[in-house]
Amino acid sequence: AEGMGKLLDDIEFPLCEVLASMEHIGILVDRNGIEAFGQELQTALGAELRAIYDEVGYEFNVNSPKQLGKALFEDLGLPTRKKTKSGYSTNAETLESLRDYSPVIGHILQYRTYQKLNSTYVEGLLKVVGVDGRIHSTFNQTETRTGRISSGEPNLQNIPVRTELGSRFRKYFIAPQGETLLDADYSQIELRLLAHISGDEAMCEAFRSGADIHRSTAARIYGLPPEQVTPALRSSAKAVNFGIVYGIGAFSLSKDIGVSVKEADAFIKNYFANFPGVKKYLDETVEQGRENGYVTTLYGRRRTLPELASSNFNVRSLGERMAMNTPIQGTAADIIKLAMVRVYRRLKAEGLRARLILQVHDELIVECPAEEKERAAKVLGEEMRGAAELRVPLSADVNSGTTWYAAKG
Template identity: 60%
Template sequence: MKLLVLDGNSILNRAFYGIKLLTTKEGQFTNAIYGFLTMLEKLKSESAPDAVAIAFDLKAPTFRHLAYAGYKAQRKGMPEELAQQLQPLKDLLTHLGYRLVECEGFEADDILGTFARVCRENGDECVIATGDRDSLQLVGGGVTVRLASTKMGQPQATVYDAEKIREEYGVEPQQLIEIKALQGDTSDNIPGVAGIGPKGAGELIRRFHDVAYLYDHLDALDIKEGVRQKLAASKENALLSRYLGAIRTDAPIDTTLSDYVPRAADPEAARLMARLELFTLMEKLNLHADAAMPAEGQAPPAGALALTEASGATPDAVSRAAETCLAPVYADGSIQALYFTAPGALFHTVDETLIRTLLSDGSIRKTVHDVKPLYAAMLRQGAEPAGIALDTMLAAYLLNPSSNGYAPDRLAQEYAVQGPSLQEAGDQPQEARQAREAALLPALAERLSAEIEAKGQTKLLEAIELPLARVLAKMEAEGFAVNSGEIEKFGLALDQKARELEQQIHREAGYEFNINSPKQLGDALFVKLGLPHGKKTKTGYSTNADVLEGLRFEHPVVDMVLNYRTLTKLKSTYCDGLLKVVGPDGRIHSSFNQTETRTGRISSTEPNLQNIPVRTELGRELRRFFVAREGWVLVDADYSQIELRVLAHVANDRNMIEAFRENDDIHRRTAAQVFHVPEEMVTPLMRSRAKAVNFGIVYGIGAFSLSKDIHVTRKEAEQYIQDYLAHFSGVAAYMEHVVAQAKKDGYAETIFGRRRYLPELTSSNFNTRSFGERVARNMPIQGAAADIIKIAMIRVENRLEKEGLRARLILQVHDELIVEAPKEEAAHVAALLTEEMQNAVSLSVPMVAEASMGETWYDAKG
């Protein structure tokens, strides 16, 4: 029989520190639970055990504490973020069918040791999973240790058998106790022998085998006199340390291995995992809290919905209904079938006329999960859905913007909603899923609507997010025309320049090597050319952008390498990448995502048009290949300093408001205040630094980061920030107030009611807490800016349609909107675009948008 036994506290600790903080929307921390269960699944997969035991420490003192009052005395208690995860993890493991083992007076290590002894004596196999090297002393005779760790948030383990211990330490596994007795252990406060470290302890044990032999023959040992004196002076500590460091193998626990064969998970496991929002793990463990489907041949339970085929005309029940829930079945972007509900009934139809009639009837309020594909499908047919009252995906996003998924079944588990069971649900997997979704939506919609109302986010949902979905669907359908031939030529030119640079780099280094290999590049720069470098790791010297930026003036080759990287990235990511996604119509149809970011910003994928480089002239060249169709132009408008204007408003800062109302150059005015000079004496460098301070303040920048950004000392940067906050005292007060309010509420909020929950604010870890404070300062500003651009998009699209213009909104990039317009409409569209953007919101400072036009994106940006 094979037993897998886990050191529960050790694995939990590794999981907690190896994975960034995760929380539920209520603020319950879950990263350690998630990491523990992920490690457990990986360990089971790798070792295929017959039985699993999970050992935990108890709070009560053990025999070691009784023997030595200083044992682990210096250890701090668990951080609160970890402590609050311990009991939920234990409960969950129990409901998942595992047996936990605790033993008063003994540590988890001793439980591991006892299982190891029993397996060795019975000829069974024992796999110990721990993050603590102390357990390596137990290896041998069928016992192995998997030393657990996490790397980049992923669990991994190193397997130790007797041979690996001999190879790494040069001793037998049990002799590790002897080494620890001499060297001590600062983490456990085990004293050891004063003056003898790991190297000396290892050498003594390799030569003389154990502590007992050392002291029995101390006077005759062939060792340095100084070592002999150290051993003699610390004999008591050495013997005590051996006693404390030796893992016991006689803990009074149940050692019948068959009692540890895992049971099937009980229903409470799924419910508890849902409350902890561990939905990805639920899927991996095949745990679901879906409405139960009746067994084949069994009558449906009371309250089960019978699926009715609706054909020919809308059923009376639907025509009389005030509202319904929809679950379309899509194929190739078209609606192939529709599941829809009426009170107490669930219908299915493939009748195109019925589908269109139902979707177009504005008198019926409709709920749908993810409305954008529905808009897209109907727009292709020259129609639009009417009466859309709720999108449960968008509602769920507003309620929990940090979630990594908004599938209906996941939301049902998260919000403890159970829909009616179904008598039948279609033959195809997709149709069965859509049927269950439709049956679930009424209860889910009711719950989410109540939550949205309670949090004051109804207007945010109904006036911004829902109408925006329609605008985004239209933008995706329109796409953006590109000149593929010119992109290809540009790519070839970039490739040629990169090859020329590659040859120059090789000449400078004196030999050929792979510039794209960090190890080979590191060897060329730091070994061959002898440039200053950081600490060498197992994989070589770091050659990341920050390192190379700091070496720009050390050698010409560094600048060449940075330029080479820019060229190759432009070629592969943008030229090659863009050509792959050009549609048959010669246009790129990016996908715009409403539920991706935590601040409310729209993201763009396949391709990410919001990431088209703008900071370098070469990167900006890419915009030349985004073009208007023949006879049309691109009208481009962006907000002027939108985030600073939002900051002036939310902080109610008198000086900043005055500057914007008087249409001053805010950066010049800031420079005059920070550098204590009249505005007419502000130099371009002063203005540039003031601009960095202005925008840095918005993002909660500190003196260290600012000093790097503007190339001044940390002391100078600190002074700039202090002078800035002294002048803009309203901003200073806002920064303090908004963090205090977020700590009290548990979230930061925009002026439109958009929230971001910040469990980091309660962290005991300084860096984590500081991150939360930076986000608390920034999110109300960045989130409000995102909301304002969304409102502007809706207003612009509505106005274009209302006036019967052919022009269409085709792209949004951060604070910039692009409309493609016939040349004869261009001047009017530019004025319309500016007007709607500037009037999107009324703040205490004017919103300013500037429009320009051209036949390419490059030209339209001026």
């Protein structure tokens, strides 16, 4: 009745078999490597603790917000920020704002980083290694509102990648002896979908020409030739490119790129002046969401948005951001699901022993015998790139390695 029959028959039902296969196979891990990394983190935790005690002048429970608040704001006399019902706030944002006041802050933040890596990932992963030495995550295809696949027990989509230390965990996801891992990632799929759905000619042309989209965006906004775009200007354009599909405002952007709210506002206005198709798409999508009570992806996946009719400004604003983002993020989710079905079926059809074992956001991982590497990589790349016909090309590069870290490149 809601027009989602094709989505069910072409994407979700075929995907059930793929996910069942991935859960059954699992991914091999280097248990000894994880344990050794845990020992390393324990040593680092001990060193940070000693440094904290030296700065404060006595030992206390760093994990207790009450004791930490007393140490920082009463005994060391650091400027207080906000207070909670139970005392001083010691959350990450508060501590970051105090970094320049005392070296103890850096040690506390580092201590928390090591602690999270150790408890969530070292201890968390060791707990779920199967008797076969592999981790068998559970993949859920109906849990998220946008249609993205989620992963649990353990959540392999949360393996850290942003820091050098965190990304080391990928070194402990390995290929069996004589095999290799292939890793393919869609490049900027959400921006490519924004170009396709909005039909904005300038954005479509940038992707068709193979230009660096962030450099190209910066050149248009600042009125510069691409070769004169500095890394800082490219970085600002990248923040806007990715923020725009989440309905980023001047205040958030100003914090992201370190400029005044007024400058950020001018930046966003300039962006829309240069990409009028994007502005039109965002406005129309919110309007349609308001009229219909829902928005849809290109494949008909529907997300209801009662927030758009709320009398509360903050709730309504949240609804507007979800209306802008869902068709983009949801379509990306549909396309990766289609790609998974295509890769799974073609590997079987070609009689390869290569197997799809993991999906993380826009990334697919295949485990294959070394002698099948070339053929399996060809299948993976072709099926991901061919999963959808858009106004701009879908890009997915395939890398290989004996560990997830090496294959990710």
